[in-house]
Amino acid sequence: MKKVLIVFLITLSINAQIKLPRLISDGMVLQRDTKVNIWGWASPNENVELDFKGKKYKTTTSEEGKWSIQLPSQKAGGPFEMTIKASNTIVLKNILFGDVWLCSGQSNMELPMDRLKDKYKEVIAKSENPNIRQFLVPDEYYFEKERNDFSSGEWISANPASVLQFTGVGYFFATEIYEKYKIPIGLINSALGGSPAESWINEEGVKKFPDYYQEYLKFKDGKLEKQIDENDRKVSSDWYKMLNQTDLGLKNKWRNSTNISDWKTMNIPGYWADSELGNTNGSVWFKKEFTLEKIKENQAKIILGRIVDADSVFVNGNFVGTTSYQYPPRIYSFNSAILKEGKNEITVRVINNSGRGGFVTDKPYELIIDNKTIDLKGSWKYKLGSKMQPLPGQTFVRWKPVGLYNAMIAPLKKYSLKGVLWYQGESNTKKPSEYFDLMKTLIETWRTQLNQEKLPFLVVQLTNYMDPKLEPVESSWAALRQQQSNLLKIDNTGLAVTIDLGEWNDIHPLNKYDVGRRLALQARKLVYGEKKLIASGPLFKSMQRKENQLVLSFDNIGSGLISKSGNTLNGFAIAGQDGKFVWAKATIEGDKIIIWNNEIRNPIKVRYAWADNPDTANLYNKENLPASPFEAQLN
Secondary structure, three states, rough: HHHHHHEEEEEEEHHHEEEEOOOOOOOOOEEEOOOOOOEEEOOOEEHHHHOOEEEEEEOOOOOOOEEEEOOOOOOEEEEEEEEEEEEOOOEEEEEEEEEEEEEEEOHHHHHHHHHHHHOOHHHHHHEEEEEEEEEOOOOOOOOOOOOOOOOOOOEEOOOOOOOOOOOOHHHHHHHHHHHHOOOOOEEEEEOOOOOOOHOOHHHHHHHOOOOHHHHHHOOOOHHHHHHHHHHHHHHHHHHHHHHHOOHHHHHHHOOOOOOOOEEEEEEOOOOOOHHHOOOOOEEEEEEEEEEEEOOOOOEEEEOOOOOOOOEEEOOOOEEEEEEEOOOOOOOEEEEEHHHHOOOEEEEEEEEEEEEEEEEEEOOEEEEEEEEEEEEEEEEEEEEEEEEEEEOOOOHHHHHOOOHHHHHHHHHHHOOOEEEEEEOOOOHHHOHHHHHHHHHHEEEEEEEHOOOOOOOOEEOOOOOOOOOOOOOOOOHHHHHHHHHHHHHHHHOOOEEEOOOOOOOOOOOOOOOOOOHHHHHHHHHHHHHOOOOOOOOOOOOOOOOEEEOEEEEEEEEEEOOOOOEEOOOOOOEEEEOOOOOOEEEEEEEEEOOOOOEEEOOOOOOOOEEOOOOOOOOOEEEEEOOEOOOOOEEEEOO
């Protein structure tokens, strides 16, 4: 009986102890100049006391054991301590008051500084700053209901080691704002690669979209999710098991030096679908020899651009690195002791589970040692290891409607923010026409749920990507950019145009500095009150027709309109009643753009930079900010 009583009392004591959400923790950044909530859980009807800056705040938990205390507005500063008492005492340390920005969207927002470390070595080396911090939200989804806390996460301040976990876009935004205003900046990094907008909208909001709502209901009880996950795992496991069992390269240890007299030749970079192999899925092994003289340094680095899909790399039979999917750059550092004077050999096993496998073009392929660079492009030997049927595509349950909102946004509803940075849209390009309504719902939902009806929302417009086209074409990416521009109709929104910052062959371009800087320009004008600042490039305003010409007017012309890198203004297309677009000539006349094509007598439509990759579009203002793509028609 005594043992039972002791266990009961211990359990009661543990349950009574005060508990805080992950966000309310050491090192947190709280929003300055507004009331802030501190909340948590304890036993029902328990007294809770909060001590901050010499003042005490008291409350009593609800019947459900919930409690919340609202602190009065505080100026920027810190660090501070906060003590919270109930049956136990928690002391929170190193608290700052500053500006808290929620960074959300998909992979280009999620992309960490670690992926950018070769491009921004000096930036990372000088990143020590206790006033710039990040809370990394775990990548999770949940359909049953809104969660009240994250499963993990902590506030960390920037330094050369920790900054590698920071969102690249968010970090560069933070450094720009901090350098300008010297206010502590807290980033809440809640983004997930590949996610569509509907996955970030709550259940009530998704009801406006019947197809997405019905899809959400299929997953709400978790049964279908479990069934799909189990099936996907089995299909994938069986595919890779069969691949490895039948791969001649694994069986015969092609990673080591071997007789390659019967191997074919292929130029790298490139895709083996263009070789004798044709459209083959499975594994293909590649080898290249190179010669070294004396070796001095201890470290070497091999750079293999990007590979579709997965790769394992060996130097003289020694494993030096692997990547399991196509998007990250292949940069592998290794000890140069495995190299030797004279002939050396690189072996790459490439696994491609669908589509075209190979080495992405227009990327670096080189070996760096002793401050010397050996070009690895050109002729390689290759041989098929195993031919497989394409791996069936996954369902990607984590991207289904509502799931990400419930797990990655709902837990921060009580946390006061300065604004939202949103970089997303690639996953909605299949249905661009619905994007404005989705985003309008998302913005309204977040503002309501966060109890901040004027919460600033700064959007990154899709960058340029994929092959440029020689003639005017339809483009779902351009159509989605138009939808993103339309979001400016919503109060307290801003748009960072990035059609000049992309890479034609990489959906994850590395220039995240300029993305962050352009977001910071938007914030400085919209949020921080620099009303006279030119924060964006030209935005289409209106047009008139004069004979066979269209006269276009713009907002945000700044100090004047210019055609960047040359006198010819490019990127404009024009159409008559038939709707068939042809390239137009264009000229700048003061603050107007005049466009025409002598074959079109009565033009009624215009497009600018209307392509997946509008690489020739060059309308800017003198502040060196690009014009946003647009489509317009005379009334």
